[in-house]
Amino acid sequence: MPDLPSIVIDAESKPFWDGVALGELRLQRCRDCARAVFPARVVCPHCFGEGLEPLLAAGTGTVYSKTVVHRAFGAFAEQVPFTIALIDLDEGVRMMSRIVGETPVAIGDRVRLRVTRLDDAPDAPQLPCFRAEVGA
Amino acid sequence: MSPRRRAAIVGVAESELGRTPHLTVLSQQARASSAALAEAGLTLGDVDGLFTAGNWSWAPALTLAEYLGMHPDHLDGTNIGGSSFEAHIGHATAAIEAGLIDVALITYGSTQRSDRTRGRPRPGTLTEQYEQPFGLPQPVGAYALAAARYMHEYGVTSEELAEVAVSARQWAARNPRAYHRDPITVADVLASPLIAEPLHKLDCCLVTDGGGAVVVAAEDRWQDVATRPVVVRGHAETTTHTSISQMPDLTVTGAARTGPLALERAGVTHEDVDLLAIYDSFTITVLLTLESLGFCKPGEAGRFVAAGRTAPGGELPMNTNGGGLSYTHPGMYGIFLLIEATRQLRGDFRDQPDQPDQPGRPGRQVEGAELALVHGTGGVLSSTSTVVLSRS
Structure with missing residues (x-):
């Protein structure tokens, strides 16, 4: 059987995939503009704020x-x-x-x-x- | 402010198209470059800027420069997908206007058909890890998601999408170099196998090998060249996303930004456009682009195409070589849009009232075409780049 494409988990995505293994969907929320963020990153794509915190969907x-x-x-x-x-x-x-x-x-x-x-x-x-x- | 030094396309060429297992991406680009420079009456020694895009080397511009034996003063390997070459026109024009270079060579080559590489799943790194594991075939699946949403929002039918493929094939019938030239009907498109709903096989571009080259020269060199220069009047480029899940609105592309901006920079309006070269990776790409550019209202592009307005004899001829749907599509098609628009504006087909290989059947020259809008789309509707060209 052909191989499945591998998922290359990195430091930013690890919390997401750890959550999936527990049946959870882990997102982020920006403390500055209060909007949800996915995929995970260190800056908010809406306001460039750096205060991103975990958010359980x-x-x-x-x-x-x-x-x-x-x-x-x-x-x-x-x-x-x-x-x-x-x-x-x-x-x-x-x-x-x-x-x-x-x-x-x-x-x-x-x-x-x-x-x-x-x-x-x-x-x-x-x-x-x-x-x-x-x-x- | 003194008038800026203008730039114009002075030479264009394709390399061998179709299936070319005897060529590499480098030999394709060398052949196309040689032909485009010869047409212009220039030599490689005249070129001081090299522009290319691809994923066949960690640094394609370096690999190509070594192969061609060049030490250019200006290098640009901008890769934003299939619209890269429209972006290269903009960058080359800016470099010429700034006095950095006099002659730019823009090239592309691909052996994707011989390599059988298109669509293979890659490891999911960075943002791709959130999409690759689900198995969506790329890029067709992403365009299918856009098509499904577009049809849902505007009540557009599969028949209206199919009209784009029918129009392209009508033009391809007039192009001896087109991969497919036999006429097709809307029923043929709908009867072709479903790939990713709602897109059928005939809603999808070809998978071919091939290459192309475009030579851009500064105004003070125009008297040296053997062709009629086609002036770069305006350009704009943008990106809205890279993953299809992050596209803000699946029915509006970056063309909504780059179309009006390129026209404004050219000092012209939609009404001035005589000819369209629109990236047709899939039928849906064309409908979304016509609407985002502002040539049709949202949801109306299918009926616009169905009325024959972009077909031979229509008021706004589009993709007169048969497009990526019927002529050729070696992975990143954008350079071929520029090649066809240049030939049309120069009137290259005027001395071919009949098709060269089919006497008695009409050729493809668009009579009186003076202004063309060339629009590339890259990735999964991810980047757009618009170029406005005019007869000098």
Whole structure:
């Protein structure tokens, strides 16, 4: 089986991935402008403030856009069709994710965090996926 | 303020296109450079600025300079994706206006078709670690997300997206160098396999090898050149994001900034534009760009294209070589937009009323074209760069 692309965790992303392993979604919030920030960084992209503090996300959001993928590369080729979505988290940041579960989602649907592996391979990482809130 | 020294494109050329396993990215750029300089009646010794972009070397400008045997006074390896070459035009023009250089050589080469490298997953480093693990094929998947949102917001249909591919193919039929020239219909696009919904295979650009070169010269050199100079009237570049999840609005690209700014710097308006060269990595790219540039209202670009306004005979001819969708697309297509717009403004196809290889079928010269808007898009709608060119 082709290898999955590796995730190169660094000092800034480690808290995020540590949180995912615990089933949590860890963001940041700027003390200066109070806005949520993702991905993690040392300066706020809204006000250039340097006072970024941890923010635990509720794990709920709305689908901003989505695509059903029919042709993918490497290890993902065996997983088609699958759904990738951009999720607007309730905290005010947007992230890419995979939609899991039997219920398909549409733009505007409510979704909830579900940390899972996308592959049976022993080295497959735990990922912050989402599932439909309705019918889940 | 004294008038600034103007810059103009004085030579353009492609290298061999399609599938070129006998060439490297370096030999492609050397061949294209040689042809573009020869067309201008200049030599490599006249060039004092070298501009290139790619991911085939840790420092492409250095690798290429060594290969060509150059020690240029001015180097620019700006890489903002497929729009890099429109940015290079802006940077070269600024260097010429400032008196730093007299002649700039801008080049590109790719062997992505022979290498079969497009779309392969890479390790997720820095911000890419938040997207790569989910398996979205790039770049097509990111453009699919933009298309889905655009269709949701404006009620646009897959048929309207497909019209862009149909228009491109109508032009490609008039270009002997185009990769695909057989006519297609909206039904053909919709019947082609889905890659990432809502995009079908025929909504996507080609994957080819190829290279190109553009020579830009200062006004005081124009009397030395063998071609009719095409003047760089205005330029603007920007970026809005690198990851598709961080694009502020999936339906508005950086063209909303660079289009109006480049036109303003050129001292012209939308009504003055006779010809469009718009990066068509995917059909959705063109619709979003036409709207963000201000040629159509939001949600209306599909109907604009469907009405034949960008096709042969239309009032705003677009991508007259067949574009990245039908002519060629070696990874970073931006240089080919400049090559085609230059040839059209010079009237290169005027002595070819028929297609060179198909007598009796019309050629592609846009009669009377004096002003062209060239617009590159790079990454996943991440960067844009707009250039306004005019006949001298």
